[in-house]
Amino acid sequence: MTGLLTPARRRGIEILDDPAVDPALMTRSMRDVARANILFGGRRAAITELMPALREMHGYGSMLDVGTGVGDIPAAARLAAAGLGVKLRTIGMEMSGPLLSAYGSANDTVVCGDAVALPFRDRSVDVVMASQLLHHFIAADAAALVREMNRVARSRVVISDLRRSFVAAAGIWLTSFPLRFHTASRHDGVVSVMRGFLPDELADIVEAATGERPVVRRRLGYRITTSWIPRT
Numbered sequence: 001m002t003g004l005l006t007p008a009r010r011r012g013i014e015i016l017d018d019p020a021v022d023p024a025l026m027t028r029s030m031r032d033v034a035r036a037n038i039l040f041g042g043r044r045a046a047i048t049e050l051m052p053a054l055r056e057m058h059g060y061g062s063m064l065d066v067g068t069g070v071g072d073i074p075a076a077a078r079l080a081a082a083g084l085g086v087k088l089r090t091i092g093m094e095m096s097g098p099l100l101s102a103y104g105s106a107n108d109t110v111v112c113g114d115a116v117a118l119p120f121r122d123r124s125v126d127v128v129m130a131s132q133l134l135h136h137f138i139a140a141d142a143a144a145l146v147r148e149m150n151r152v153a154r155s156r157v158v159i160s161d162l163r164r165s166f167v168a169a170a171g172i173w174l175t176s177f178p179l180r181f182h183t184a185s186r187h188d189g190v191v192s193v194m195r196g197f198l199p200d201e202l203a204d205i206v207e208a209a210t211g212e213r214p215v216v217r218r219r220l221g222y223r224i225t226t227s228w229i230p231r232t
Contacts (some may be wrong), residue, residue: 006165006198011017015184017136018186023098025184027070030099032185033132034072036172039179041221046131046160047080049217049225053156057086064152066115066145067133068092068098071106079127091125093118099194105188116144120152128153130226131160137194139205146209159206159229160219163197165190168222169193197223 015021016029037043051172052076061081065074074090081088092107095114104110113119115133128149134142149157162168172189181189185210197205199216202224207213214226 008071008193009164009197009201010191011195012195014136014188014191014195017190019095025182026096026098027102029182029185029188030070030103032179032181032189033175034178036181036185036189037072039175040172041219041223042072042132042160045122045219045221045223045225046129046158047076048219049158049160049227050127050129050155051080053158053227054081054084054088054199055228056090056155057081057084057126059085060089061126062088062089062091063127063129064091064093064120065107066093066118066119066128066130066149067136068094068103068107068110070103071131074107079215082202116141116148118148118152118199122151122153126154127156129158129160132162132192134159134161134202134205135192135197139208142205143209146206150151150210153230155229156227157201157230160223160225160227161202162193163218163222163224164193164196164198165222168196171222193222196222197224203228 071092080086090107091109093111093113100110146151169190176186214228216226
């Protein structure tokens with residue numbers, strides 16, 4: 001339900017979504033995204049939702065991070081897994097060649113591919129995660145992505161994304177100045193928030209894709225997360 005602080009979802013256009021964007025700008029702005037993940041709760045939300053899946057692993061596991069960016073989430077996931085005595089092999093998938101070239105070492109393996117047509121066999125990876133990726137898609141394409149994640153995952157699918165709010169949009173705009181974010185990062189940060197989801201909207205997308213309605217959790221920093229055991 002939208003209201004005073006929760007506007008209707010807006011499509012918007014993010015600068016970094018343009019395939020022709022300057023590679024130097026792409027890598028620079030994605031560093032800002034990684035900093036924002038740390039400062040505003042994105043990394044914490046994703047790893048907190050991932051922890052039950054890590055605890056179910058017995059010594060070894062694998063995770064595919066769809067839209068891996070600079071690989072900050074998989075790097076944090078490996079540290080969290082190590083704390084549980086689990087060796088986690090991470091696979092980062094990106095459409096951006098420059099990002100894979102610049103930050104490929106953040107994952108054990110990197111793959112260039114399309115999120116709505118994942119180049120992996122059914123049930124071939126233990127956990128499939130998407131952190132701050134789903135809001136880039138319209139509802140139909142978001143459901144297609146979720147179906148693909150559900151197909152590839154063996155034990156769990158994890159989604160972490162932005163909760164839409166005027167407060168969150170204003171917050172990222174204002175804090176981007178003292179943090180010296182690039183102007184493209186500032187623009188895309190606000191657009192991303194306005195493309196984010198309310199909990200019921202995210203649950204609707206997952207239900208449309210899988211037939212099962214998940215529990216969606218609100219997290220600090222205007223984040224929402226959900227996860228589920230994939231079913232055929």
